[in-house]
Amino acid sequence: MANIALIIAGGSGHRMGQDVPKQFLTVNDKPIIIYTMEGFEKHPLIDAIEVVCIDGWHDVLAAYAKQFNISKLKWITSGGNSGQESIRNGVYNLEGVINNDDIVIIHDGIRPLVDADVLSDVITKAQKYGNAVTSLPYNEQIFVIDDDVSTTKYIPRETLRRVSTPQAYQFGLLDEKYHEAFEKEIGIYGSSYTNTMMTELGVRLYFAAGSDKNIKLTTTDDLFIFKAYLEADEIKWLKKEKK
Numbered sequence: 392m393a394n395i396a397l398i399i400a401g402g403s404g405h406r407m408g409q410d411v412p413k414q415f416l417t418v419n420d421k422p423i424i425i426y427t428m429e430g431f432e433k434h435p436l437i438d439a440i441e442v443v444c445i446d447g448w449h450d451v452l453a454a455y456a457k458q459f460n461i462s463k464l465k466w467i468t469s470g471g472n473s474g475q476e477s478i479r480n481g482v483y484n485l486e487g488v489i490n491n492d493d494i495v496i497i498h499d500g501i502r503p504l505v506d507a508d509v510l511s512d513v514i515t516k517a518q519k520y521g522n523a524v525t526s527l528p529y530n531e532q533i534f535v536i537d538d539d540v541s542t543t544k545y546i547p548r549e550t551l552r553r554v555s556t557p558q559a560y561q562f563g564l565l566d567e568k569y570h571e572a573f574e575k576e577i578g579i580y581g582s583s584y585t586n587t588m589m590t591e592l593g594v595r596l597y598f599a600a601g602s603d604k605n606i607k608l609t610t611t612d613d614l615f616i617f618k619a620y621l622e623a624d625e626i627k628w629l630k631k632e633k634k
Contacts, residue, residue, distance in 0.1 A: 393493045395438060399500055400424050402414070423500070424455070424503075436510070439464075468480050473580075475583055479569045482569050489562055498557040498558075499556045509602050509605065519597075522558070525600070533548060552598060569588075
């Protein structure tokens with residue numbers, strides 16, 4: 392059984408307001424996408440990496456991978472017009488290449504701080520249950536809007552989980568559900584992602600460990616947070632958070 396990382400880097404990153412896609416911005420002389428790929432490159436359970444990349448940047452990605460010794464990169468696939476189309480392209484590219492019981496770990500290319508323990512747990516849970524999604528408790532109060540200025544209803548935070556990437560699926564399930572979703576046009580529009588699509592198609596999801604460090608770099612403020620985390624990793628006297 393193989394474990395394949397499917398890293399999604401097909402977006403243009405307009406909200407970052409930069410001249411290049413945000414996944415190719417450099418921080419401390421290293422592209423963000425390389426930080427992300429290194430988390431999978433260094434993990435002993437990962438056998439290969441596929442990156443869904445924005446068109447026009449394939450050669451740049453390949454050159455960076457060679458420069459930074461990303462030896463597990465096996466495939467570079469073109470993105471689509473949406474996040475779900477990009478993931479679909481990556482999944483379909485693996486048809487006939489990997490086995491149905493292999494595990495595919497989907498991860499956002501602009502989440503460069505994937506934790507090794509989190510990655511291990513999501514793989515282990517997916518091998519056991521067929522899928523696993525990285526999750527954390529929700530620590531804020533959530534209220535339901537009545538009329539934009541007031542409310543009388545809240546959702547108990549104990550009933551909620553924040554789910555992001557990495558998330559892992561047996562390839563047979565993943566491939567089947569992406570074909571079903573695009574044929575039936577279910578779970579593929581707006582902010583839909585693999586996890587929400589799966590639940591809309593009736594699949595039960597299983598929770599795996601998460602980390603607050605696993606931030607998504609969407610705005611320039613996020614870049615400053617990312618840099619702060621990189622600097623904090625150099626500080627040895629801080630106690631690490633409990634998983």
